[in-house]
Amino acid sequence: MLDAETPGALPRDPAGALALLERMQLLRAFEEKVAELYARGQVAGLVHLAIGQEATAVGVCGLLRPGDTVYGGHRSHGHALATGADPERLLAEIAGRVSGYARGKGGSMHLVAAATGFVTATGVVAGNIPLALGGAFATQLRGTGGVAVAFFGDGAGQSGQFHESLNLAALWRLPVLFVCENNGYAEFSPLSAHTGVERLATHAATYGIPAVTVDGNDLGAVREAAAVAIQRGRRGEGPSFVECLTYRLRGHYEGDPAKYRDRAELAAWRAKDPIERLAGRLAETGLVDAEAAADANRRARAVIAAAADAVLASGPAPASDLTTDVTA
Numbered sequence: 001m002l003d004a005e006t007p008g009a010l011p012r013d014p015a016g017a018l019a020l021l022e023r024m025q026l027l028r029a030f031e032e033k034v035a036e037l038y039a040r041g042q043v044a045g046l047v048h049l050a051i052g053q054e055a056t057a058v059g060v061c062g063l064l065r066p067g068d069t070v071y072g073g074h075r076s077h078g079h080a081l082a083t084g085a086d087p088e089r090l091l092a093e094i095a096g097r098v099s100g101y102a103r104g105k106g107g108s109m110h111l112v113a114a115a116t117g118f119v120t121a122t123g124v125v126a127g128n129i130p131l132a133l134g135g136a137f138a139t140q141l142r143g144t145g146g147v148a149v150a151f152f153g154d155g156a157g158q159s160g161q162f163h164e165s166l167n168l169a170a171l172w173r174l175p176v177l178f179v180c181e182n183n184g185y186a187e188f189s190p191l192s193a194h195t196g197v198e199r200l201a202t203h204a205a206t207y208g209i210p211a212v213t214v215d216g217n218d219l220g221a222v223r224e225a226a227a228v229a230i231q232r233g234r235r236g237e238g239p240s241f242v243e244c245l246t247y248r249l250r251g252h253y254e255g256d257p258a259k260y261r262d263r264a265e266l267a268a269w270r271a272k273d274p275i276e277r278l279a280g281r282l283a284e285t286g287l288v289d290a291e292a293a294a295d296a297n298r299r300a301r302a303v304i305a306a307a308a309d310a311v312l313a314s315g316p317a318p319a320s321d322l323t324t325d326v327t328a
């Protein structure tokens with residue numbers, strides 16, 4: 001499937017492999033910190049965590065280059081971090097601090113980190129998909145070989161915007177990568193309650209878009225599929241669709257009692273934790289041993305602890321901020 005130029009699957013050098021593991025550990029540490037701050041009342045509004053889904057964000061974004069763009073949704077802290085966004089500014093944004101990427105005015109669901117290509121996220125389910133087409137159209141006009149990535153869930157696949165976007169992207173051969181993180185639920189509804197198809201990738205075939213479904217908790221599998229798709233986009237061969245089968249280990253939102261799923265299901269997915277799986281695989285292949293993996297985890301946690309200390313020390317935005325950046 002891959003040719004010699006494709007950087008997919010797992011890196012063969014220890015430093016490259018360790019960097020990917022450490023990035024996934026950083027996403028996990030970041031979101032655990034968000035959960036902690038949320039529980040302490042330091043974060044307002046709704047927060048949706050992607051703990052358990054780190055392999056999709058890091059798998060795809062780790063293959064991007066400057067000029068590529070990423071468009072996320074309501075569960076996109078990890079996507080932003082995976083593009084290289086600064087954890088402190090991101091956490092500040094989520095906690096409503098003026099040092100956040102948008103002075104704390106976007107919050108958890110409307111993140112932006114333009115410098116690393118994370119153009120926007122939106123709380124409007126599927127609303128980011130047509131925006132990614134715009135990014136892809138821009139890069140197509142520039143002719144620079146860039147690609148645009150849209151991350152969305154299985155629930156988004158039932159929206160009109162999703163289907164219209166697939167159709168237009170195919171018609172205009174836009175360099176867009178549709179990444180469906182199929183975590184089996186849309187809010188509290190299992191997949192079988194909101195669609196008659198088992199695989200979201202089925203829809204891509206209708207529009208003539210090459211699609212593949214992969215184990216979304218396997219970083220190597222995600223990277224391999226994403227590398228092929230990105231390469232197609234860069235060569236002007238049009239859009240691709242990668243469906244990643246994964247699971248969110250937390251509720252739909254923080255505080256969700258998640259009564260719609262049972263303990264056995266959760267335990268089965270915990271056993272497929274993408275970070276532990278990657279660490280295990282790297283140890284097996286002799287690329288990164290358990291001690292190096294634990295050191296990386298400590299470094300990631302130290303970065304997030306320092307970011308949280310700085311954010312909490314800064315205090316919430318002043319009330320006067322409510323009337324700035326507002327058009328009336």
Ligand SMILES: Cc1ncc(C[n+]2csc(CCOP(=O)(O)OP(=O)(O)O)c2C)c(N)n1
Nearest residue numbers: 075123124125153154155156183185186187
């Ligand atoms: C247009 C729109 N409709 C409904 C909602 C309410 N809503 C928020 S999250 C969500 C479920 C999304 O499920 P999915 O796309 O599978 O993403 P996941 O939460 O699993 O990551 C819904 C229906 C919304 N935010 N926007």
